Amino acid sequence: MKLICTQENLKKAIYNCERAVAKRNTLPILNNILFETKKGGLKLSATNLEIGVSSQIGAKIEEEGRITVPARLISGLSNNLLNGENIALESDGDILKIENKTNKTSIKGISAGDFPLIPSRKGAHLLELEVADFKKATTNVLMAVAINEARQELTGVNISLKTDELLFAATDSFRLAEYKIKLKEDSINKELYLPFIEKHENIIIPASTLMEFNRMVTDEDNFKVKIAIEEGQIFFEMNNIELVSRLIEGKYPQYEYIMPKEYKTRIVGERKIFQQALKTAGLFSLGGSNEITLKIDAETKNVFVHASSAETGENSAELKFDITGPSQEIVFNVKYLLDGINIISTDQVAIFANSEATPVAIREIDEKSGEVLGNFIYIAMPIKN
Amino acid sequence: MKLICTQENLKKAIYNCERAVAKRNTLPILNNILFETKKGGLKLSATNLEIGVSSQIGAKIEEEGRITVPARLISGLSNNLLNGENIALESDGDILKIENKTNKTSIKGISAGDFPLIPSRKGAHLLELEVADFKKATTNVLMAVAINEARQELTGVNISLKTDELLFAATDSFRLAEYKIKLKEDSINKELYLPFIEKHENIIIPASTLMEFNRMVTDEDNFKVKIAIEEGQIFFEMNNIELVSRLIEGKYPQYEYIMPKEYKTRIVGERKIFQQALKTAGLFSLGGSNEITLKIDAETKNVFVHASSAETGENSAELKFDITGPSQEIVFNVKYLLDGINIISTDQVAIFANSEATPVAIREIDEKSGEVLGNFIYIAMPIKN
Numbered sequence: 001m002k003l004i005c006t007q008e009n010l011k012k013a014i015y016n017c018e019r020a021v022a023k024r025n026t027l028p029i030l031n032n033i034l035f036e037t038k039k040g041g042l043k044l045s046a047t048n049l050e051i052g053v054s055s056q057i058g059a060k061i062e063e064e065g066r067i068t069v070p071a072r073l074i075s076g077l078s079n080n081l082l083n084g085e086n087i088a089l090e091s092d093g094d095i096l097k098i099e100n101k102t103n104k105t106s107i108k109g110i111s112a113g114d115f116p117l118i119p120s121r122k123g124a125h126l127l128e129l130e131v132a133d134f135k136k137a138t139t140n141v142l143m144a145v146a147i148n149e150a151r152q153e154l155t156g157v158n159i160s161l162k163t164d165e166l167l168f169a170a171t172d173s174f175r176l177a178e179y180k181i182k183l184k185e186d187s188i189n190k191e192l193y194l195p196f197i198e199k200h201e202n203i204i205i206p207a208s209t210l211m212e213f214n215r216m217v218t219d220e221d222n223f224k225v226k227i228a229i230e231e232g233q234i235f236f237e238m239n240n241i242e243l244v245s246r247l248i249e250g251k252y253p254q255y256e257y258i259m260p261k262e263y264k265t266r267i268v269g270e271r272k273i274f275q276q277a278l279k280t281a282g283l284f285s286l287g288g289s290n291e292i293t294l295k296i297d298a299e300t301k302n303v304f305v306h307a308s309s310a311e312t313g314e315n316s317a318e319l320k321f322d323i324t325g326p327s328q329e330i331v332f333n334v335k336y337l338l339d340g341i342n343i344i345s346t347d348q349v350a351i352f353a354n355s356e357a358t359p360v361a362i363r364e365i366d367e368k369s370g371e372v373l374g375n376f377i378y379i380a381m382p383i384k385n
Numbered sequence: 386m387k388l389i390c391t392q393e394n395l396k397k398a399i400y401n402c403e404r405a406v407a408k409r410n411t412l413p414i415l416n417n418i419l420f421e422t423k424k425g426g427l428k429l430s431a432t433n434l435e436i437g438v439s440s441q442i443g444a445k446i447e448e449e450g451r452i453t454v455p456a457r458l459i460s461g462l463s464n465n466l467l468n469g470e471n472i473a474l475e476s477d478g479d480i481l482k483i484e485n486k487t488n489k490t491s492i493k494g495i496s497a498g499d500f501p502l503i504p505s506r507k508g509a510h511l512l513e514l515e516v517a518d519f520k521k522a523t524t525n526v527l528m529a530v531a532i533n534e535a536r537q538e539l540t541g542v543n544i545s546l547k548t549d550e551l552l553f554a555a556t557d558s559f560r561l562a563e564y565k566i567k568l569k570e571d572s573i574n575k576e577l578y579l580p581f582i583e584k585h586e587n588i589i590i591p592a593s594t595l596m597e598f599n600r601m602v603t604d605e606d607n608f609k610v611k612i613a614i615e616e617g618q619i620f621f622e623m624n625n626i627e628l629v630s631r632l633i634e635g636k637y638p639q640y641e642y643i644m645p646k647e648y649k650t651r652i653v654g655e656r657k658i659f660q661q662a663l664k665t666a667g668l669f670s671l672g673g674s675n676e677i678t679l680k681i682d683a684e685t686k687n688v689f690v691h692a693s694s695a696e697t698g699e700n701s702a703e704l705k706f707d708i709t710g711p712s713q714e715i716v717f718n719v720k721y722l723l724d725g726i727n728i729i730s731t732d733q734v735a736i737f738a739n740s741e742a743t744p745v746a747i748r749e750i751d752e753k754s755g756e757v758l759g760n761f762i763y764i765a766m767p768i769k770n
Contacts, residue, residue: 070697072668073668073698076664076665076668077665077668077700080661080664080665082661095698102658102662102702103665103702103703104700104701104702104703105665105669105698105699105700106698106699106700107697107698108696108697108698273487276465276467277487277488279464280461280462283457283458283462284458311493312455312492312493313490313491313492314490314491315462315488315489315490315491316488316489316490317487317488318487318488318489319487
């Protein structure tokens with residue numbers, strides 16, 4: 001392998017691949033990034049056997065070839081490269097030589113023959129989505145994913161595949177977040193997608209895969225991502241990056257049954273004020289369950305957030321919120337309410353409740369119309385006394 | 386105790402005190418902040434018995450008094466307070482009640498009678514310095530302080546007290562940093578300072594005290610700090626904050642003897658390029674001593690930074706620097722060179738060397754004149770082969 005590329009492109013490709021590299025893996029080759037000439041350019045790949053990432057960049061190829069080098073070294077090296085200069089890469093046996101104007105490096109690598117095969121897409125894509133929409137949807141539900149859960153399926157984000165929308169959901173059984181993306185006509189490859197969703201109502205993507213995906217996308221990116229699903233694998237393609245991940249097998253809980261169809265009580269108020277009241281109450285709700293009480297008083301038109309413990313003392317906030325419906329008094333783990341409030345991106349927030357024993361819903365409010373926004377819902381279970 | 390103050394002032398005072406609170410201390414009162422009415426205002430104090438911090442703010446006092454409350458709770462509470470509002474504080478036995486427009490809190494405290502006495506200054510100040518100068522001086526030497534050192538005196542910053550200057554120094558015996566502040570006429574309380582330095586050539590301030598001091602000062606602050614030294618304690622006073630710390634007893638090493646008086650070889654070049662070359666070489670210098678070689682070639686007028694190891698491969702940078710004097714080849718722990726380069730604030734850096742077995746000096750270069758700046762010097766010991 002012998003080639004020349006820009007330092008800027010090389011840095012980006014390494015950045016995209018480096019986190020897919022296995023951490024503390026006993027198989028040394030999984031700590032490495034694969035460099036190979038492909039399609040007249042340079043392709044970098046990394047995998048931890050759960051996900052695989054490839055990044056293709058332009059390069060002037062003088063000699064075809066393949067080699068793998070430790071991600072730690074090549075990434076450290078690339079962090080010190082300046083934009084606007086070229087860099088030459090040349091393999092010599094298992095050594096990769098890297099040279100720019102001032103710097104000559106030889107990195108000990110491992111033969112590319114030992115690098116595991118990363119699955120590649122065979123058929124066409126099912127979907128093509130705005131990458132910003134996909135990132136927003138996953139960001140809004142990831143905080144509700146179960147960590148280290150015995151039930152594998154709860155460690156991923158569920159996507160219910162409908163003809164006209166995708167429903168992203170995550171739950172650890174204490175709370176649930178759901179975000180909806182409307183599918184546009186041109187987002188669907190109809191010939192494939194419609195037969196596919198007849199057989200597959202949903203898929204479950206590992207949370208770690210989606211966090212890795214989101215890391216590679218900045219909030220300003222406005223390109224599209226193509227999605228294919230084949231043989232228990234999901235393929236993402238965007239902007240010269242390919243990410244492939246296993247899907248989680250298993251049956252996702254039918255969470256729609258625990259979501260109340262309607263609510264008796266609704267409060268609306270400033271998100272920031274509610275957030276501060278919860279944070280402060282959280283300080284006084286010591287103990288494993290972080291209990292705080294939300295009291296909605298329909299008579300006095302006040303919302304109270306209250307917490308107390310024998311060790312710390314007590315705290316109580318009185319909030320002037322709009323209240324419709326009957327009074328309520330519900331006990332929560334403050335952490336689960338806060339996770340929901342923290343992800344709300346509108347200035348006003350709405351809380352819906354029915355009773356002390358049923359879930360509440362947290363929703364966004366459109367600034368202009370004052371209406372509840374339909375695409376996001378966060379559900380928190382109360383603590384039953 | 387009963388009073389009203391602004392939330393903004395209370396937040397600042399808590400911020401200034403909270404880090405002086407003892408960490409994981411078995412004596413519960415040391416986890417608390419003392420609130421007391423004083424001089425017609427409110428004074429907050431905290432101590433871990435090594436350092437003590439007090440912060441005085443304006444308040445409308447309705448009833449004098451004292452109480453202590455856990456720093457963790459009052460600090461958490463204050464983080465959620467908004468600027469521009471008033472807050473009422475009232476003690477009721479060992480309970481502190483805190484109330485603003487929306488929030489009522491009762492914190493379980495401990496009687497102020499159990500709070501340790503923080504030493505207070507008896508005489509006048511010795512020195513009055515620009516706080517920015519003092520922060521710059523300590524920041525420039527703190528990275529060379531020894532960590533967990535059996536020799537207590539090396540865990541502090543030494544200040545040599547001269548009639549017309551202060552010399553700040555720190556060393557862990559592998560490297561040394563020294564920063565000079567010129568004393569202006571009006572910085573000295575002559576009647577006290579001159580007799581004091583006849584008896585005391587130097588003082589040693591714990592590194593942790595200076596880090597705490599620097600945290601309380603922003604880079605924009607342009608007030609002065611008054612300094613007094615009494616009975617093994619140093620007192621800092623600025624902007625309604627008082628910080629008192631024990632001094633470290635012991636004899637500081639006479640480091641001036643290991644600083645070469647003159648140097649044969651001098652190289653000057655761009656700091657950033659040298660920094661990058663060292664960082665990159667560091668990746669290839671595995672092992673406990675992080676060995677890299679600095680080669681100054683007076684013939685070809687090149688500076689080489691080189692590292693290699695059996696595990697990683699090798700790296701070599703060729704830098705076009707100005708060289709005066711004979712060639713040199715010196716082996717370093719790259720970490721010690723980098724610590725020096727990282728603190729350099731000028732675009733150009735100068736390195737001075739004599740031989741493979743003697744220390745090198747790293748210095749700043751004035752952008753306009755091209756001359757070496759006199760107030761800062763960083764010395765690194767080579768690794769002797």
